[in-house]
Amino acid sequence: MLLAVPSKGRLQEPTLKLLEAVGIRPLASDERALVVPTSWSVVNLIRARPEDIPHIVESGRVWAGVTGHDYVVESGSNVAEVLDLEFGRGKLVVAVLKSSGVSTVEELPPGARVATKFVNIAYNYFAELGKRVRIIRVTGSVEVLPQLGIADAILDVMATGTTLEVHGLRPIATVLETSARLVVNPRYVEHELTKKLVTFIRGYYAAQGRKMVFLNVPADKLEAVLTVLPAMEAPSVTRLAKGDVYEVFSVVPEDVLPDLVMRLKEAGARDIVITPIEKLIT
Numbered sequence: 001m002l003l004a005v006p007s008k009g010r011l012q013e014p015t016l017k018l019l020e021a022v023g024i025r026p027l028a029s030d031e032r033a034l035v036v037p038t039s040w041s042v043v044n045l046i047r048a049r050p051e052d053i054p055h056i057v058e059s060g061r062v063w064a065g066v067t068g069h070d071y072v073v074e075s076g077s078n079v080a081e082v083l084d085l086e087f088g089r090g091k092l093v094v095a096v097l098k099s100s101g102v103s104t105v106e107e108l109p110p111g112a113r114v115a116t117k118f119v120n121i122a123y124n125y126f127a128e129l130g131k132r133v134r135i136i137r138v139t140g141s142v143e144v145l146p147q148l149g150i151a152d153a154i155l156d157v158m159a160t161g162t163t164l165e166v167h168g169l170r171p172i173a174t175v176l177e178t179s180a181r182l183v184v185n186p187r188y189v190e191h192e193l194t195k196k197l198v199t200f201i202r203g204y205y206a207a208q209g210r211k212m213v214f215l216n217v218p219a220d221k222l223e224a225v226l227t228v229l230p231a232m233e234a235p236s237v238t239r240l241a242k243g244d245v246y247e248v249f250s251v252v253p254e255d256v257l258p259d260l261v262m263r264l265k266e267a268g269a270r271d272i273v274i275t276p277i278e279k280l281i282t
C-alpha cells in the first residue's frame with residue numbers, strides 16, 4: 001500500500017505522530033526521500049504536499065493519504081474521506097479589513113476582489129450566493145493583501161484567528177469547517193489492508209482518555225468495590241492464588257480517575273495500579 005503523507009506544514013508532524021502511535025514507523029534513511037518504507041512492510045509512505053494528496057489518491061496508484069478536508073473539496077477529487085483525524089482543525093472563512101465597515105458577504109460591492117488559494121471553493125461559494133466577485137489566485141500569506149489594497153476580501157483558513165487579528169481582518173462568513181482526514185481511493189475502501197489501517201487508527205483514538213485500573217480487594221469488600229467501579233462491559237474479577245482476596249481490573253475514563261480512586265479506597269480496594277492503554281479495538 002502506498003500512503004501519502006504531508007511533506008510540510010501544519011499536518012506533517014501530527015500525521016507522522018499518529019502513524020507512529022498506530023505502529024507504522026517510517027524507516028527513512030534520507031530526510032529528503034519522498035518514498036519511505038515503514039515498519040508495516042506492506043505500507044510505504046509517499047511524502048507529498050497536502051494540496052496535491054487528493055489528486056494523488058484519486059489516481060489509484062496511491063491507495064490512501066492524509067490531508068485537509070478543505071483540500072479535498074478544493075480539488076474536487078473522487079476520494080472517500082473515511083476518518084476525521086481530529087487535528088488540523090479550522091474553518092475556511094471570508095474576511096475583510098475591520099476598517100472596511102463591511103460586516104456581511106452581501107455587503108461586498110459587486111466585482112469585489114477576493115484573494116484566496118482555494119479558488120474552486122471561492123468560485124462555487126460566491127456563485128451560489130449569486131454574488132459577482134473577482135477571484136485573485138494566490139499561493140499563501142493571503143492575510144496581508146487587503147491592507148496592501150490588493151484585495152477587498154480573502155477566503156482562507158482560520159484556526160485561532162490570530163493571523164486575521166494581526167492583519168486587522170475580521171471574519172464575516174464561514175465557508176466550511178475543515179480538519180485532517182484519512183482519504184482513500186474508492187477502489188480500496190473495502191480492501192483488507194485499508195480496513196486494518198482504519199481499525200488501528202480508530203483503536204488509537206478509542207484509547208485516548210481511557211486508562212486500565214487494576215486493584216486488589218478482600219472478598220468481603222468486593223460487592224462494595226464493584227458498585228463503585230465503572231467498566232465498558234463489566235469489571236474482570238479473578239481470585240488471587242492465596243488468601244481470600246480478588247484482583248479486579250477495568251477500563252475507565254481518565255477524567256473520573258481522581259474521584260474514583262478515592263471512592264475505591266473508601267470501599268476497601270488496595271494496591272490500585274493505573275496504566276495507559278495503547279489501543280482499544282472495539
Ligand SMILES: Nc1ncnc2c1ncn2[C@@H]1O[C@H](COP(=O)(O)OP(=O)(O)OP(=O)(O)O)[C@@H](O)[C@H]1O
Nearest residue numbers: 008009010011050068070088089090140157159178
Ligand atoms: N493554523 C491552522 N490550524 C489548523 N489547521 C490548519 C492551519 N493552517 C492550515 N491548516 C490546515 O492544514 C492543512 C494543510 O495546510 P498547511 O498550512 O499545512 O499547508 P499549506 O497551507 O498548503 O502550505 P503553507 O503553510 O506553506 O501555506 C489544510 O487542510 C489547512 O486547512
Ligand SMILES: O=P(O)(O)OC[C@H]1O[C@H](OP(=O)(O)OP(=O)(O)O)[C@H](O)[C@@H]1O
Nearest residue numbers: 009010156157158159160161162163164
Ligand atoms: O487562525 P490562526 O491560528 O492564525 O491560523 C491560520 C493561519 O495558519 C495558516 O498559516 P500557515 O499555513 O502559514 O501556517 P502553517 O505553516 O503552520 O500551516 C493559515 O494559512 C492561516 O494563515
Ligand SMILES: [Mg+2]
Nearest residue numbers: 009010140157
Ligand atoms: Mg499553511
